[in-house]
Amino acid sequence: MLKKIIVDEKEYSIDIDPETPLLWILRDHLNLTGTKFGCGVGQCGACTVLLNDKAVRACQTFITEVETHHIKTIETNTDKVVKKLQKFWVQEDVVQCGYCQSGQIMNAAGLLKKNPNPNDDELVQAMDGNICRCGTYSKIKTAIKAAVLEI
Amino acid sequence: MKRRDFLKTTSVVTSAFVLGFYLPTKSRASDTKSTKALQPNAFIEIRADNQINFIMGQVEMGQGTYTTLAMCIAEELNIDWEKINFKPATVNPIYNSYFGPLMITGGSSSIIGKQLEMRTIGAAVNKMLISAAAKRWKIRAYDIYTKDSKVFNKKTKEIFTFGELSLDLTTMEIPKNPKVKDLKDCKFIGQPQPRHPKESWAKVTGKAEFGIDIRVDDMKYAAILHPQVFGAKIKSYDASKALEKNGVIKVKQIPTGIAVIAQYWWQAKEALSELEVVWDKGTFENISEKDLDDEYSNVMKTDGSSIRKDGDSQKAFKDTNKVIEAEYNFPFLAHAPMEPLSFLAHHEKDKATIWSSAQSQTLTLGVAIKVLGVKAENITYNTPYLGGAFGRRGTINADFVLDGLYVAKDESYPIMTLWTREDDIKMGNYRPKYKNKVKIALDTQGKISSFDAKIVSQSIFKGSPFEAFGYQNGVDGAQKEGLADHPYDINNHDMQAYTMNSPIPVLWWRSVGHTQSGPTVEGIVDEAAFAAGIDPIEYRINMLTDQRFINILEDVAKKSDWVNRKKETNVGYGVAIHESFGTICAQVAKVRVSQNDFKVEKVWASVDCGFAFNPQNVENQITGSINFGIAALKYSKITIQNGEAIQSNFYDYLVSRISDAPEVVVSIINSGEKIGGIGEPGVPPILAAVPNALFDATGKRYHSMPIKLRS
Numbered sequence: 001m002l003k004k005i006i007v008d009e010k011e012y013s014i015d016i017d018p019e020t021p022l023l024w025i026l027r028d029h030l031n032l033t034g035t036k037f038g039c040g041v042g043q044c045g046a047c048t049v050l051l052n053d054k055a056v057r058a059c060q061t062f063i064t065e066v067e068t069h070h071i072k073t074i075e076t077n078t079d080k081v082v083k084k085l086q087k088f089w090v091q092e093d094v095v096q097c098g099y100c101q102s103g104q105i106m107n108a109a110g111l112l113k114k115n116p117n118p119n120d121d122e123l124v125q126a127m128d129g130n131i132c133r134c135g136t137y138s139k140i141k142t143a144i145k146a147a148v149l150e151i
Numbered sequence: 152m153k154r155r156d157f158l159k160t161t162s163v164v165t166s167a168f169v170l171g172f173y174l175p176t177k178s179r180a181s182d183t184k185s186t187k188a189l190q191p192n193a194f195i196e197i198r199a200d201n202q203i204n205f206i207m208g209q210v211e212m213g214q215g216t217y218t219t220l221a222m223c224i225a226e227e228l229n230i231d232w233e234k235i236n237f238k239p240a241t242v243n244p245i246y247n248s249y250f251g252p253l254m255i256t257g258g259s260s261s262i263i264g265k266q267l268e269m270r271t272i273g274a275a276v277n278k279m280l281i282s283a284a285a286k287r288w289k290i291r292a293y294d295i296y297t298k299d300s301k302v303f304n305k306k307t308k309e310i311f312t313f314g315e316l317s318l319d320l321t322t323m324e325i326p327k328n329p330k331v332k333d334l335k336d337c338k339f340i341g342q343p344q345p346r347h348p349k350e351s352w353a354k355v356t357g358k359a360e361f362g363i364d365i366r367v368d369d370m371k372y373a374a375i376l377h378p379q380v381f382g383a384k385i386k387s388y389d390a391s392k393a394l395e396k397n398g399v400i401k402v403k404q405i406p407t408g409i410a411v412i413a414q415y416w417w418q419a420k421e422a423l424s425e426l427e428v429v430w431d432k433g434t435f436e437n438i439s440e441k442d443l444d445d446e447y448s449n450v451m452k453t454d455g456s457s458i459r460k461d462g463d464s465q466k467a468f469k470d471t472n473k474v475i476e477a478e479y480n481f482p483f484l485a486h487a488p489m490e491p492l493s494f495l496a497h498h499e500k501d502k503a504t505i506w507s508s509a510q511s512q513t514l515t516l517g518v519a520i521k522v523l524g525v526k527a528e529n530i531t532y533n534t535p536y537l538g539g540a541f542g543r544r545g546t547i548n549a550d551f552v553l554d555g556l557y558v559a560k561d562e563s564y565p566i567m568t569l570w571t572r573e574d575d576i577k578m579g580n581y582r583p584k585y586k587n588k589v590k591i592a593l594d595t596q597g598k599i600s601s602f603d604a605k606i607v608s609q610s611i612f613k614g615s616p617f618e619a620f621g622y623q624n625g626v627d628g629a630q631k632e633g634l635a636d637h638p639y640d641i642n643n644h645d646m647q648a649y650t651m652n653s654p655i656p657v658l659w660w661r662s663v664g665h666t667q668s669g670p671t672v673e674g675i676v677d678e679a680a681f682a683a684g685i686d687p688i689e690y691r692i693n694m695l696t697d698q699r700f701i702n703i704l705e706d707v708a709k710k711s712d713w714v715n716r717k718k719e720t721n722v723g724y725g726v727a728i729h730e731s732f733g734t735i736c737a738q739v740a741k742v743r744v745s746q747n748d749f750k751v752e753k754v755w756a757s758v759d760c761g762f763a764f765n766p767q768n769v770e771n772q773i774t775g776s777i778n779f780g781i782a783a784l785k786y787s788k789i790t791i792q793n794g795e796a797i798q799s800n801f802y803d804y805l806v807s808r809i810s811d812a813p814e815v816v817v818s819i820i821n822s823g824e825k826i827g828g829i830g831e832p833g834v835p836p837i838l839a840a841v842p843n844a845l846f847d848a849t850g851k852r853y854h855s856m857p858i859k860l861r862s
Contacts, residue, residue, distance in 0.1 A: 017397055017418070024417040028372065033364035034357020036538075038489050039572040043801035046489060074357035089355040093345035093767060096775055097213025098354030099361055099489040099538030127809045131801060133489050133539045134213045135778025136771070137812035 003063050007032060008076045022066055023047045023058035026073060034074040036102050038131070045130030048103040048110070049073050055110025072109075074102035081109045084147045092143040096134035104130050108144050116151055118144075194272050195224065196238070201300055201314030204236045208246025208254055209261045210510060211237070211350065212488075212537035212544065213775075214830040215768040216261040218347045222765055223266050226339045227273030227331060229297040230313070233348050239534035242512045242527070251620075253513035257545045257659070259732035259828020262764055266826065267331070270340075274329035276320075283319035284311055334762050334823075341821075343767035354536075361538045362508030363493040363569055370495070370565040371400060372416035373558045376423045377408040377574055380436050380794035382654030385409065386429040393425040402426070405557035407550065412558065416569050435654050436794040443791060444480075447586040447607045447651065455605055455647030456625025459635040462643030467601030471592035475678050478588045479671050480855035482788035483581035483796075485804060486660055490538020491575055494555020497565035502529040504565070508537045509552055510545035518549045522556040541779070542659040546580055547615040550656070573799045581789055582660030583608040583629065585667040589675050592643075597683025598694060601643035604671070606630040609657045610650045625650060629664030633731060633835065637672045639694040655791070661779055662831035665731040669835025670842065670856075673727035677843045678852065687726050687843065688713055699822055703737045703757045704728055710818050711739040711755035721745065723848025727839035733827025734760040736773065740813075740840035744848045747860045751781055751813040751841055756833060761826040763819045769829050770817040776833025777815055782807040784841050786857050 005012050007030065014029050023040075026032040026049070038046030040059050047058040050072040051065070072079050085105045095101050104127070111118060111126040118126065123144060132140070196204040205224060211217045217237050225232055240246050240254075248255045249264030277297055284302040285292045294305045302311045334340065345351065353359035378384070388409055390402035398418030403410050409426055413419035468474065495506040496519075503525045509515045512532060520527055537544055546552065555568040570578075586607040594600040611629050612621030621628035626648040635646060660666060680690035688708050695701050707726070708714070716724045721744045728737035741753040756773050763769045786805035789796045798804040842853045851861055 019421075020415070020417050024415060028415045028417065031366050032357075033360070033366065036361075036489070037363065037491060037569075039801050041572070041800050041802065044489070044572075074355075086352075086355040090345075090348065090351045093351070093771065095213075095346055095351055095354045096215065096771060097489065097537065097539040098350075098359055101354055102357045105355060124810050129808075131489065131806055131808060133487060133541070133779065133806060135775035135807070135812070137778060137807075137809040138774060138815060139771070140809065141812075 003067060005063065005066060005071070006069070007071045008073055009070070009078060016063060018063050020063065021059050022049070022061040022063065022071070025063065026058060032073055032075055034102050036099055038100065038103070044100070044103075045107055046100050046103040048106040048130065050079070050106060050110055053110070053113045055107045074106055079109065081112050081151060082106070084151055085109055085143065088143040088146040092139050092146060094136050094139040094143050096136055100130060100132045104132065104140055108140075108147070112144070112148065112151060117148055194269070195228070195276055197313050197317040197320070199314045199317055201312040202236065203230050203234070203300055203313060204238045206238045206240045208240040209265065210239070210256040210534055210537055212256065212510070212540040214261070214772065215346060215765065216256065217350055218344060219262055219765040219768055220265055220269050221347060222339050222344055223269035224273035226337050227270050228277045229299065231300040234300065236349060237347070242516045242532050247513075253511055255511035255513065255545065257510050257542065259734070259830040259832065263733060263826050263828055266764060270331040271329060274331045275326045278326045278329050279320050279323050280313055280316055283316040283323060287311070287319070340764050341762070341766070344765050345767055360535045361490050362495070362506060362535045363490060363538075363567070365495050365506045365535060365567070367495070367497070367565050370567055371412050371414060372419050373410045373412045373566050373568040374416060374419040374423055374571065375405070375408045375410045375554055375558070375568065375574065376426050376428065377578055378430060379577065380430070380432045381579060382433040382435045382794070384431045384433065386431045388429065389427040392427070393422040396422040396425055403558070405554065407554055410554070410558045410568070412562070412566060416567070420571065432794065433654070438653070438794050439792045440790050443584065443653070444586070447584070450607055450649045450651070451588055451605045455649045458604070458606065458626050458631050458646035458648050459644045460646070462601070464601045464603055464643040464645040467592045467643040471594065471600060473593040473682060474590060475593070475675065475682060476588070476590045477675055477678065477852070477854050478586065479667070479674065481585040481667050481670070482790070482856065483584045483655065484660055484783060484787055485576050485581055485789055486541040486543035487575060487804060487806060488539030488541055488543055491572055492544070492551035492570040493567060494552055495565060495567040496555050496559035498523050498525070498559050498561060501525060504531040504533070506533040506535060507552060508535060508544055510537070510540055514549065515552050518552055519556055522553065523560055541661040542663070543580060545659060547611070547617070547658065548580070548656050550578060550580060572801065576789075576799050576804045577796045579656040580658040581655065582666060583611065583657040587667060587671045589671060591675055591679055593679060593682060597679070597685060599639065599641050599676070599679050602641050602646070603644070604634060604646040605649065606634065606647070606667070607649040608651060608667070609653060609655070611657050611659060611663070613650060629659070632664040633668030633729060634672060638697055638700050638730060639676065640696050641694070661776070662731055662834040665729060665831070665835040666783070666838060669727070669729040669731070670838040673729060673836070673839030674842055674854065677725070677839070677846070681846070691726070691728060699735055699759055699824060700728060700730070702820060702822070703735050703759050706818055706820055707737040707739050707755055707757040710757060710816060713739060721848055723844040723846065725840045725843025725845070725847055727836040727843060729832070729835040729839070731832045731835055733825060734758060734829060734832035736832045736836050738777070738836040738840045740837065740844045742841060742844040742848055744845070744860065747862060749845060749858075749860060750811070753814045753816070754837065754840070755816045755818070756836070757818040757820060758832065759820045759822045759824070760829050760832070761824045762821050766819050769819055772829045773817045773833035774815040776831065777837045778807050778812055780834045780837035781811050781813070781841070783856055784838060784858055785811060788857055
């Protein structure tokens, strides 16, 4: 089925089985591999993207929900909040293996777009769906808080 | 530094100078005969356009090895730090690990094994650049210095880029014995350095290529139906329905299951449910966790293999009137790195290209040669970034590597084989399940007079190519490490090991045997301190002889303000100290108990790894290790039911999340002693400090993980 999809401000026309989760459309059909596969069941947050500026799990999102809407991934060149978070992610030295960080940053972006000044509890609650096995959590907190001050 | 023989293997590769050394060391002595057959090998590549690449034999899986090894080179070779690139090495004995004749990244060994080599290579190249410039300018080396990938003439202010001198270097002798700075004189090494910006930026922008991100022309994707019961085999299968599914190209049986190859991975994965398989489930189908527990308990009634026997343990127990006994139970654990396991291969008759996210390039290559029937020199080997490993990608049975190779074998297109998270959790290669029974006797002063232990587990090493190295006299290295060589002054021991067998493959898991010996030794010592009525830190110091341990404990006591810790309801403080991978780490954990749950609120860690090459990475690794340990303390376990793991994904195989993460304060002591590793030594102490803190808070001892509080 031919479908239209807008990712990072680019429009794509793809021939797709409508049951394919957004995650696999991004990764395998569009080769936008910045968005990561972690669990496939919405439990780890590695595949988080923004759908109309709201953080969603791409592995649980389907084409019927995203058609004509704007999807932003970690590969965005324009989103100011994402760019800011990336800067502080580097500055605070967050990454270890780095695999989960695409999802962490996009989830943090979703949080800050909804709540530009989260308190500690709100931050932890919002980020609790994103797993990092390397255990970079304290640095993630620091980086988000640093970004908050600048946004 | 002992004299090293440099074997010049410089070569001109697309107008770049590539420096290669062959440094025979003891572990590689067996390879010296084959040096003639070596491919050109290199650590530093200087291109004419002044692009400088560091070629990394160690894989980067999150532990920060690229950055710290680059710091070692950059200490001596004055490059423009931010502009260097990292290139993963191909398979070559020149990059072999210090464990022996193979490339492998693990055992917290990268800095231990490579730091001097990297510094030496940096020094040699720096010296060569100065000599080359001296020749061109016809001045003395004394009047030349290097900085930011450039060579400067102090007198005339003339400048060469390193790239401009690269061709000169190809015809020069490599300095035989370049001097490296003493660590105390280093300006870069020893200073906190964040992850190299090239790596960091690639990872935060989604541009870093992990194994599952590699895309090549015409590639297809495969998913695999694996047996659920350990040891089960396929009797027969019917793929007709699967083959009708959209995008499915082929279904093929491989030794570990049935692979569906499709245009896209989602299609392959969806088609798995259409496969009709008749399994021969084997005998393990009748086994559940309780059967294993019974078996593990029963075997202790017999005599085990001796881990350590000295003094007269029987007499010590006869002479005492204080005996403490405890049984520790640690479950099978999956590593669950965030990047699911994958393998990409293209087999083209007598040649092949592979992209492997395994921790050992040499083992992967060996398996590829065997499975594909292709000669080593015809295999192009690529290493991407590894999305976490924790030991899982260092598989002894090469499971996901074999899957990828068998799937791609004889197919005309490249195939990426990608495991599901369920495959990752259910396919084994777990940290072994341990049942440890310990018994100590206290003398009249409350000191431990005898330490007896029975350690029951499967062996990681037995039956593997590493058996001679890791399984001796019926004792697995992982049963023994951290236990037999505990640091306390105890005169009598009777420690025994029992090797269990099952079809469940077991594997090293971040800090390996120390995940059981750490909480066992430090748990029982804590009980002894309490029984003796002595402060747990003071008690440990009284029984320690090695000053390094005492210093670290005193440091952690000071940093945590141990003596002034506040007595608060539902709050507890616990301490532990453990040496692993050449590094001593002590931790004080503060826990808060509420109802049947607990939170680790703060951890003070003091660490002595000899010398911290990159203190910032030391801090990051210790903090990460603590969070990794908290997952095992609070949540993670694999439970066997009817021959299979009942857990399958992050909803039932739980790991630590941001709400579990404590504040961590890391203190580093540069003792100047032998250099230790840093990727793993932070795990064992937290596994004991937390249960000890829970005792302080609740008055109850917790000997098993994950910890479920008793009301």
